[in-house]
Amino acid sequence: MNAPTEILRQHLIDPVICIRCNTCEETCPVDAITHDSRNYVVDPAICNGCNACISPCPTGSIDNWRKVIRVEAYSIDEQLTWDELPEEKDIEGSEAGTPSESAFVPPPVDATRGSTTAPRSAPTPTVNLYTLKQTATATVAGNFRVTAADRDSDTHHIVLDFGSVPFPVLEGQSIGIIAPGTDVHGRPHHARQYSIASPRDGERPRYNNLSLTVKRVTTDHDGRPTRGVASNYVCDLAKGDQVKVIGPFGSTFLMPDDPRSNLLMICTGTGSAPMRAMTERRRRLCRPGLCEEERSKASPDTANGRLMLFFGARTQEELPYFGPLTQLPKDFIDINLAFSRTPGQPRKYVQDLMRERADDVLDLLRSEHTHIYVCGLKGMEDGVMDALRFATDSHGLSWKELHPRLKGEGRLHLETY
Numbered sequence: 001m002n003a004p005t006e007i008l009r010q011h012l013i014d015p016v017i018c019i020r021c022n023t024c025e026e027t028c029p030v031d032a033i034t035h036d037s038r039n040y041v042v043d044p045a046i047c048n049g050c051n052a053c054i055s056p057c058p059t060g061s062i063d064n065w066r067k068v069i070r071v072e073a074y075s076i077d078e079q080l081t082w083d084e085l086p087e088e089k090d091i092e093g094s095e096a097g098t099p100s101e102s103a104f105v106p107p108p109v110d111a112t113r114g115s116t117t118a119p120r121s122a123p124t125p126t127v128n129l130y131t132l133k134q135t136a137t138a139t140v141a142g143n144f145r146v147t148a149a150d151r152d153s154d155t156h157h158i159v160l161d162f163g164s165v166p167f168p169v170l171e172g173q174s175i176g177i178i179a180p181g182t183d184v185h186g187r188p189h190h191a192r193q194y195s196i197a198s199p200r201d202g203e204r205p206r207y208n209n210l211s212l213t214v215k216r217v218t219t220d221h222d223g224r225p226t227r228g229v230a231s232n233y234v235c236d237l238a239k240g241d242q243v244k245v246i247g248p249f250g251s252t253f254l255m256p257d258d259p260r261s262n263l264l265m266i267c268t269g270t271g272s273a274p275m276r277a278m279t280e281r282r283r284r285l286c287r288p289g290l291c292e293e294e295r296s297k298a299s300p301d302t303a304n305g306r307l308m309l310f311f312g313a314r315t316q317e318e319l320p321y322f323g324p325l326t327q328l329p330k331d332f333i334d335i336n337l338a339f340s341r342t343p344g345q346p347r348k349y350v351q352d353l354m355r356e357r358a359d360d361v362l363d364l365l366r367s368e369h370t371h372i373y374v375c376g377l378k379g380m381e382d383g384v385m386d387a388l389r390f391a392t393d394s395h396g397l398s399w400k401e402l403h404p405r406l407k408g409e410g411r412l413h414l415e416t417y
Helices: 025-027 228-236 269-285 291-297 324-326 350-358 358-365 380-394 399-408
Strands: 009-014 033-035 040-042 064-069 136-143 155-161 174-178 191-195 209-215 240-247 262-268 307-313 334-339 369-376 414-415
Touching: 009 040, 025 033, 155 228, 174 228, 191 209, 191 228, 191 269, 191 324, 209 228, 209 269, 262 269, 262 324, 262 350, 262 358, 262 380, 269 307, 269 369, 269 414, 307 358, 324 334, 334 350, 350 358, 350 380, 358 380, 369 380, 380 414, 399 414
Parallel strands: 262 307, 262 369, 307 334, 369 414
Antiparallel strands: 009 064, 033 040, 136 155, 136 240, 155 209, 174 191, 174 240
16 A cells, blocks of 8 residues: 655745845744855755744745645755746645645744734735836936935935836835846846835825935945945936836835824834835825824824834934934924934933833823834844833833734834844
């Protein structure tokens, strides 16, 4: 009697959509994901189907599966050569959608601190409209430095115009840009992901454009001199240049449309891009100078929610958009700036200011209409979460109970790198 055929629901990554951001490999709790200069792949001998990598992926390329006979599973070496996913196979003697016990997929593991779903009132986003196989072309409409010219931190605000090419985006989404040329192996450069810094109706309202906040990379993580291919390409773009774009990406880090929503935004450096988009969206919906008055008079169903921003940089001169930020009305947004390298001053980080303003942070956290957004360097995440815990636990509100509720309701979003 023949032994039963073991059917595996093999986890695969779509190389057409993947932007090689490394999120999946960092997230995987069992180290089943690896990569080379070409593809990111999943080892079928290690993957336990926990799904921890699914929600953090900005493109959805990670959420692909093929039914295979276990002993014939696609190997890592085979996956590394792919330009696109293989077609689904018909497996003789097996029932479609009915894997054997050996292919059982356990419940998803919650390996993230933030929400894996979008806010309830957020509109449905368009994702992966353009891919590596079919890119969109945008024209540079402007390129402006937004940090002081005498500082090493060279950050630019770039405006891309898509003309008649449809490219719908929402606040909190991102795009991929492909630098021209090839890498050291002679292969085209991978796309690099950048958060959109403008609201859904464009950097220039009612025009088919968007903006980005991009910092020129001149050193690696260890401080050694290097030249980031994509960031230097983008920062050097001139008005009229054409750019290959893919995306948009992102279906969870989205702005709620409910006008009662309070936005608690915490960011560093270029992590300010989605916060700028959300702030500008709200500014265009609120009459400047009258926000507080309107908020006090409006009914609960129409009142404008509050905005509170914690924004960190090394110095004031290295803070993107410092000038425009200081011109926003105080009754519109509560801005708190943290500088960690100001000569003669103690170091301040965003989490330090959050602790100093714990009473006001708590006031927002008590509201069921508050949404929290964190974007910036990975190193800020622990401090921010500890500051939120401090604001609640030290005032009689349990963070242990509030945290899972915020996550489950799509009200706590983390995007760190």
